[in-house]
Amino acid sequence: MTASRGRPRGGGARRVLTGPAGIALLFLLPALVSLVVLRLAPAAVALVDSFFRTTLLGGTSFVGLGNYAELFGNPDFQNSIAVTLLFTVLINPLQIAAAFLLAVLFTRRAAGSRFWRSMVILPIAVPPAVSAVIWSVIYRPDGLANGFLAVIGIPPQPFLTSQYQALLSIMILLSWIGVGYWMMFLIAGINDIPASYYEAASLDGASSWRQLWAITLPLVRRPLAFVLVADTVSNFLVFAPVQILTKGGPNGSTNLLMYDIYTRAFTFGDINRAQAEVVILVLITVVIVALQFRLLKTED
Amino acid sequence: MFEPVIASFEAEYPDITVEYNQVPFDTYATTMQQRLSAGDDTIDVFAVDQPNLAQIAAQGFLEDLSDLKDAAQDATSEAQYEINIYDDKMYALSIWNSTQMLFYNKDILDAAGVEYPSADPADRWTWEQVEEAGVKAQEAGMESGLLLEQVEAYYQLQPLVESLGGGSGITGDDMLTVDVTTDGWVEAMDWYAQTFESGFSPRGVGGFQTSAVFTDQKTAFFVGGPWDVGGFAANADFNWGIAPHPYFDGGDAVTPTGSWSWGINAASNNKAAARAFLEYVALNPEGNLTSTETQTIIPANSEAAAEYLPTLEAMGGDNSAGAADLIAYEIDNTAVARPVSVGYVQFEALINQAFADIRNGSDAADRLEQAQQQIEDAWSQLR
Numbered sequence: 001m002t003a004s005r006g007r008p009r010g011g012g013a014r015r016v017l018t019g020p021a022g023i024a025l026l027f028l029l030p031a032l033v034s035l036v037v038l039r040l041a042p043a044a045v046a047l048v049d050s051f052f053r054t055t056l057l058g059g060t061s062f063v064g065l066g067n068y069a070e071l072f073g074n075p076d077f078q079n080s081i082a083v084t085l086l087f088t089v090l091i092n093p094l095q096i097a098a099a100f101l102l103a104v105l106f107t108r109r110a111a112g113s114r115f116w117r118s119m120v121i122l123p124i125a126v127p128p129a130v131s132a133v134i135w136s137v138i139y140r141p142d143g144l145a146n147g148f149l150a151v152i153g154i155p156p157q158p159f160l161t162s163q164y165q166a167l168l169s170i171m172i173l174l175s176w177i178g179v180g181y182w183m184m185f186l187i188a189g190i191n192d193i194p195a196s197y198y199e200a201a202s203l204d205g206a207s208s209w210r211q212l213w214a215i216t217l218p219l220v221r222r223p224l225a226f227v228l229v230a231d232t233v234s235n236f237l238v239f240a241p242v243q244i245l246t247k248g249g250p251n252g253s254t255n256l257l258m259y260d261i262y263t264r265a266f267t268f269g270d271i272n273r274a275q276a277e278v279v280i281l282v283l284i285t286v287v288i289v290a291l292q293f294r295l296l297k298t299e300d
Numbered sequence: 301m302f303e304p305v306i307a308s309f310e311a312e313y314p315d316i317t318v319e320y321n322q323v324p325f326d327t328y329a330t331t332m333q334q335r336l337s338a339g340d341d342t343i344d345v346f347a348v349d350q351p352n353l354a355q356i357a358a359q360g361f362l363e364d365l366s367d368l369k370d371a372a373q374d375a376t377s378e379a380q381y382e383i384n385i386y387d388d389k390m391y392a393l394s395i396w397n398s399t400q401m402l403f404y405n406k407d408i409l410d411a412a413g414v415e416y417p418s419a420d421p422a423d424r425w426t427w428e429q430v431e432e433a434g435v436k437a438q439e440a441g442m443e444s445g446l447l448l449e450q451v452e453a454y455y456q457l458q459p460l461v462e463s464l465g466g467g468s469g470i471t472g473d474d475m476l477t478v479d480v481t482t483d484g485w486v487e488a489m490d491w492y493a494q495t496f497e498s499g500f501s502p503r504g505v506g507g508f509q510t511s512a513v514f515t516d517q518k519t520a521f522f523v524g525g526p527w528d529v530g531g532f533a534a535n536a537d538f539n540w541g542i543a544p545h546p547y548f549d550g551g552d553a554v555t556p557t558g559s560w561s562w563g564i565n566a567a568s569n570n571k572a573a574a575r576a577f578l579e580y581v582a583l584n585p586e587g588n589l590t591s592t593e594t595q596t597i598i599p600a601n602s603e604a605a606a607e608y609l610p611t612l613e614a615m616g617g618d619n620s621a622g623a624a625d626l627i628a629y630e631i632d633n634t635a636v637a638r639p640v641s642v643g644y645v646q647f648e649a650l651i652n653q654a655f656a657d658i659r660n661g662s663d664a665a666d667r668l669e670q671a672q673q674q675i676e677d678a679w680s681q682l683r
Contacts, residue, residue, distance in 0.1 A: 056358060056642060056682045074677060141504040161503045161660040249653055250660040251667075266330050267649045270681045 043282070050276035056269070067276040077277070079252045080260040081284075083167065084236070087256060088288070091171045092232050098179045099227065103186035104216060117187075120180040128177065132244035135173045136160075139245070163253040166246050170254055173241055178234070182227045189223030190216060225296045229289050236285050257281045304593040309580050316573045329645075336361040336565065343565045344574035347395070350558045350637070351644045354386045354475070358642045362391040363564035363571065368579070375583045376600045379557045379635040386640055392563035393582035394600035395591055399630045400449075400456070400556050401623070402430070402546055403514060403522040403532065405442070406539035409433065412440035412520075417543035419622030421629050424544040424553055427460075427491065430521055434500060437520035445500045449510050449524040452656040454648050455556050456523070458638065460488040463551040468639040469651065475641035476682065478675045480651065480668050488548070489655075489664035496659050503660060514540075526612055529623060530596040533616040540619045544626060545634070557635035559597065598627060605631070646678035 050067055054060040071077045106117040123131060138144040139159040146156040159169045193216065201211050217224075239258045242248060248255035248263070257277065265274035306318045321343075323331045329352060335343060337359065348356060356362055365372075366389045373381045380394040402417065402425065409416055414433045417425045434445025450456040458468065466484020471477045495501040505513055514522035515535040522528075523545065532540060547553040562581065564574045580587040588601035589608060596612065599605050609624035616623070641647065654671035658664050 053681065056355065058683060076674060076677075139504070140509075141502060158503065158660075163660070247653065247656065249656050251657050251662055263649065268646045268678050268681070269333070270678070273681070 046275040046278045049272055050279050053272045063272075067273045068280070071273060071276055071280070076252065076255070077260065080255045080257050081280075083253065083255055084257045084284075087167060087171070087238075088232065088235060091174065091235050092228070094171070095175050095178055095182060095231055095235075096224070096228060098175060099182035100186055100220075100224070102179065102183045103190055104212065106183070107187055107190045117183075120183060122180070123177045124181045126177070128240040129244060131173065131177055132241040135169075135176075135241070136245055139169055160246055161250060163250040166250060166254045170238075170241050170245065173245075174235070174238060178231065182231055185223045185227050186220055189220035193219045221296070225292075228292055228296075232288060232292065233285060236281065257284075301594055302591065305581055305587060305591040308590045309577055309587060312580065313573075313576055316576060318577060332356075336567070339567045341565070341567045341569050344568040344570050345562055345564055345578055348392045348561045348563050350383045350394075350561050351640075351648065353384060353392055353561065353563075354640045354642045355645055356563075357386040357389075357391040361566055363566050363568070363574075364389050364391065365393065365564070365578075366390045368393070368583075371579075371583055376602055377557075377631045377635060379631075379637040380600050383558055383637045383640060384561050392561035393578055394559075394561045395582055395588065396559035396595075397557060397598040397600040397605070397631060398525050398559045399598070399627055399635065400459070400523055400525055400545050401626060401630075402543040403524055403528065404541050404543060405437070405514070405517060405520050406541050406619075408437045408440060408442050408517070408520050412436040412442075416541055419541070419543055419626055421544045421553070421626065421633070425546045426549040427546045428549050430546050431495070431500065434520050438500070442520045443518040444502045444513075445519065446495060446521040446523075447501055447505070447510055447513050447519045449522065449528070451501075451506050451510060452652050452659060454651050454655070455558070455638065457488075457492065457655055459545065459554040459556055459636065460492060460548070461485050462554040462636050463547045464488050465551065468636075470639040470641045470643070470647060475639060476643050476679055478647070478672050478679070480654075480672050480675070481665070485668055486665045489658050489668060491548075492655075493658045493661070493664050497661065526598055526623070526627060527596040529612055529616045529620045532619070536619075540616075542616075542620055542623050542626065545630065553634045554636050555630045555634045557631065558637050559600070561600075598631070643675075643679045643682055646682075647675050650674045650678060 051062060051064055052060055053063045053067065102120060106113050106120070126134070140146075141156060141158075141161075145159060149155070149157060158165060160166050197215050197219075198211055201215060206214065237258055238256055239262065242254055242256055242259040243262070246254040248259050258281070261274050261277045261281065264270050264277060301322070302320055306320060310317060328347075329349065332346060336346075336356070348362070353362075365384075369390050372384070372390060372393055376394050377397070380397055384390050384392045384394060404417060406416060412433070414436050417423070417429070417433075430446060434442075438445050448456050454469075461484055462468065464484035464487050466482045466486075466488055467479055469478065469480045469485070471479045496503050502513065502519070511522070511524060511528055511531055512535075513519050514524075514528075515532060517538060529542070544553070545555045562578055564571060564578060568574055581591055582588060582601065585601050585603035585607070588599045588604040592599050592604075592608060596615075598612075599608050605628065609627055612627075613620050613623040638644065638648075650671055654662075654667050657667050
């Protein structure tokens with residue numbers, strides 16, 4: 001029906017503009033224009049730029065996939081890809097598991113749960129750069145973290161100055177910021193589950209562990225899917241803590257793609273290869289997110 | 301920041317008015333790159349971070365000031381004159397200068413029974429002497445012996461390498477040949493790595509936190525700039541002193557230098573007025589001196605510096621006795637500027653990363669080899 005109404009027939013163009021579709025289009029116009037100007041056009045520019053090379057002393061020339069070939073042959077870039085993938089594989093399940101457990105915990109009726117919930121959410125209100133500075137003090141050799149470890153009898157750790165601990169240290173800081181945020185979506189999902197389900201399960205004698213698996217988890221699958229995808233994307237875009245705390249070091253161990261793009265573009269002034277890296281990062285993100293959607297779909 | 305110098309210039313040249321625009325330092329280089337490459341003619345005079353001069357000049361953004369070469373040479377030190385030359389042409393005039401000194405905690409050296417280093421350049425300590433005295437201070441209860449202010453910065457570490465004859469790291473006719481694997485480089489970086497490995501210098505402290513390590517009495521020796529004289533005078537509640545920047549036994553005495561120059565935008569519509577202003581601030585001692593009124597920074601103009609340094613020395617009272625003569629001596633005799641190269645920006649970013657890794661335990665020779673490769677890669681897009 002919609003199709004036949006939208007098809008222009010003898011003076012139909014005017015009808016399209018005044019019909020519901022036209023009005024809808026008008027309302028959508030600002031969003032569509034900003035989508036094109038702010039998202040699609042820059043993406044197109046990035047793609048086109050990545051096929052060219054501009055040199056300070058030479059000029060601009062078309063190099064096809066040359067920038068990509070050079071990137072994949074560059075050991076620093078290979079390392080950056082490896083670090084980013086390792087980071088993604090570790091941090092996303094950890095953050096989501098933590099956010100889910102906290103959400104379950106804080107939806108229980110317990111003394112002070114609202115207070116603790118607020119405390120967990122609080123770090124979101126702190127700008128990432130400020131969080132990074134706070135944690136730089138915590139991770140200092142004579143900082144809070146080592147003070148805490150000393151209390152429980154563990155020798156001082158190098159944290160950000162060790163190539164084996166720096167990435168993990170950044171993950172902890174990011175989780176401190178992120179977990180509370182993702183938890184909120186899951187709390188909203190859990191609160192939507194009718195209490196009667198749990199009552200029925202209790203009457204049947206199901207343990208709370210079994211209720212968690214059989215009721216909570218399946219019924220928050222929608223918010224969980226959103227959290228999974230949004231968290232994955234946001235973790236691909238981590239930048240401020242790396243720039244402030246480690247500058248990609250020690251020995252490239254925290255050189256996430258986003259930071260590598262930044263140094264290539266703005267420190268080295270190599271815009272073309274940086275744009276090629278942007279395209280690669282977007283492709284990786286799209287592939288991983290598509291995989292996640294697929295996995296979630298097959299469970300339906 | 302520049303209100304006093306603008307006011308005094310406008311008083312002298314009533315028919316010129318100066319409008320001042322500030323860009324945060326972190327985004328300065330990129331903002332200027334964008335505005336200058338767009339041919340922005342609203343900029344007449346702009347500040348040039350000295351090591352970036354070659355890159356900016358190579359793109360044609362700076363007006364050729366070669367006719368002022370003689371006047372510039374007379375007005376400032378040799379290192380500060382040469383830093384503005386790219387391809388035999390002069391593109392900017394030096395406004396500010398800097399150097400580094402060795403600061404020491406007198407109280408802890410007394411407790412450790414160590415004699416103070418002298419402020420006289422003729423009695424300059426070696427790094428070996430600093431290490432020996434610092435270890436004694438650690439035995440007397442000090443947490444660490446030595447800390448350099450910009451722990452991972454080329455500006456700060458170039459003198460270590462140059463003291464051992466390792467070269468600046470950039471050579472060749474076009475200054476686009478990397479050379480950071482010489483014996484001098486490896487030896488200096490091995491020494492630097494070992495100061496952290498042994499706990500003589502603290503790991504994990506960087507950025508703006510370093511001078512606080514000295515004022516909190518957690519290190520016996522600290523290598524810092526003239527600006528620290530003002531900072532320590534205000535924040536250190538113990539006795540301290542200054543001495544010349546150390547060198548390696550058997551090597552040369554080398555100190556860092558350099559700060560900001562100013563140049564004229566090639567696209568400016570007010571070049572005559574811009575020139576008048578630039579000459580006033582750089583070549584006129586009085587004008588140059590007023591540019592430092594709100595900063596603890598050395599004026600690049602030699603006459604202005606001679607007038608300024610006693611004021612700086614007075615800031616720290618007895619603690620900074622000898623600072624004026626010492627700074628004047630270093631600027632004229634031991635200052636070695638950072639290399640002038642169109643690839644300096646990439647070079648500095650990558651070599652600083654290598655310094656950071658070496659400090660955190662990477663093998664110096666291997667890491668420098670890697671840096672050599674990384675810089676060559678980054679430079680491949682310049683040609």
